[in-house]
Amino acid sequence: MIRLEELTKVFETPNGPVVAADKVTMEVPAGEICVLLGPSGCGKTTALKMVNRLVPPTSGKIFIDDKDTSKLNDVQLRRSIGYVIQQIGLFPNMTIEENICVVPRLLGWDSARAKKRAAELLDLVGLDAKLFLRRYPKELSGGQQQRVGVIRALAADPPVMLMDEPFGAIDPINREVIQDEFLKMQSEIKKTIMFVSHDIDEAVKMGDKIAIFRAGKIEQYDSPDKVLAHPANAFVADFVGADRTLKRLRLVTVEAVSDRAWPAISRHAKVRDALVAMREHNAHVAIVLDSDQRPTGYLTEEMAEGAGGVAQDVARPVPTTVPARADLRAVVSEMFANDVMWLTCVDDGGRFAGVVTQAAVTAVLGETYRKPGLVAL
Structure with a gap:
């Protein structure tokens, strides 16, 4: 579970203070995906990065599994949270196996356990461990690298994952494939996930909950169906689009x-x-x-x-x-x-x-x- 209480971030600029996140309060239930959605500059990425303290909060509280994260140091906190970004960030001089094993080894896992975990995770996202463990990132396609980036964040089995537009740089066909594989994997591993996106269709597909941001505040936090069927105000209605009823078709099998x-x-x-x-x-x-x-x-x-x-x-x-x-x-x-x-x-x-x-x-x-x-x- 992730709980934000009155979470606020004020950046000091030459032109005066800028409020990037304004008393953000929300809770992501254990095992669910919450997509943070909104226009550029609305505060969604700032809110995400405050959870693992890449951006230090100005005020407010963050709880993970009811534990106040302010009592943890930065290293402890970040090693307990999986983090996936659009740019992937694989180390080019390391093999895929070495990339996946980075955090487990920092946590003191023995080599055999870490390597076994790497092989299991590759198989979980449809990449043959025998073929990919010894390869280097440059030998993989963009979509394959993105899958490795996702499972690297899962390597130490963190309870929480943060994902910042993780599939944004992938072409539409491969994006659909990776989204489907991720949802299949999530149905098994049940991580608690905060996921930043700019794409309403992706949010509807991936999210158990959607938080719509504007100017640092949450305008609506609800299930995708409720957001589409009953937008809280004109801003949300405009943001999700005039075709929001058709978007709801994605939600029903x-x-x-x-x-x-x-x-x-x-x-x-x-x-x-x-x-x-x-x-x-x-x-x-x-x-x-x-x-x-x-x-x-x-x-x-x-x-x-x-x-x-x-x-x-x-x-x-x-x-x-x-x-x-x-x-x-x-x-x-x-x-x-x-x-x-x-x-x-x-x-x-x-x-x-x-x-x-x-x-x-x-x-x-x-x-x-x-x-x-x-x-x-």
Whole structure:
């Protein structure tokens, strides 16, 4: 857990004092990611750097796991916090293994333990330890270097991580890949993380909570869904964008809105059985499955009316499928691309996992707006 209480930073300049952080108070629950977001110069990076005292606070308190960090010296504090920056900062004259082992060795780990940890972490981010441990940073791509920078911060297993625009310098394709790998890793290691970003889409994807800063103050601190659905004021609404409802599509998975009870029949089933199943479910489509439960086609009421034989003789191919783990952006995109109002969902093995409809997507987006006492701006 990270807790900031009335945290303030005033810089003295030739033109007088400048308040970079103004009585910032917030708490990041253990195991969650909080993204600090806001325009340039709003104080988000200053707030982050005060946590590991790269910027000394003017006043206020910082607690990590309920311990007042002012009672720790700078070295103790920083060795207990993982720190990742956009510039990566790998030591060019050290191998990848040596880079990862820097902090563990400073903490007195023996060589075998440190090397084992380095190999485990490389595997965790999809880099083969046998291939990468002996390489030097210049022999890695930018995306690979960034992964090493992230796991180096994790090497000594710190309870807290600070990340200052860690993926900002990576191209969009690799950024998505690394973000996904980091979230997968976070689901296992459950670190408490403060993460500075300038990208609202990244914040929505990565954060359990978002803190919107302006002029050194927090304008809103809430879940991504609440920030997008109910911005606290006009500034927050403008900052997150007029398309904030569409951004919320990223927050919901297909699995969360798919109807697993949707009528699905064997390709060898009779057409009239498909019609009965549709009517019982009040559905206009039945999905046709092969022997491995993979969707191969569909029947509509109109196609089934008066038709004889078995389903596979009448069915049309499904236009496309969407993974159950995908977010609703993928659903909406595929619906538009295929000019359909429904899509078949599949699990990781390609097996039928329900149907998602346009009505279901609309309903889930409207849920937050319908909660009592909440009015969208």
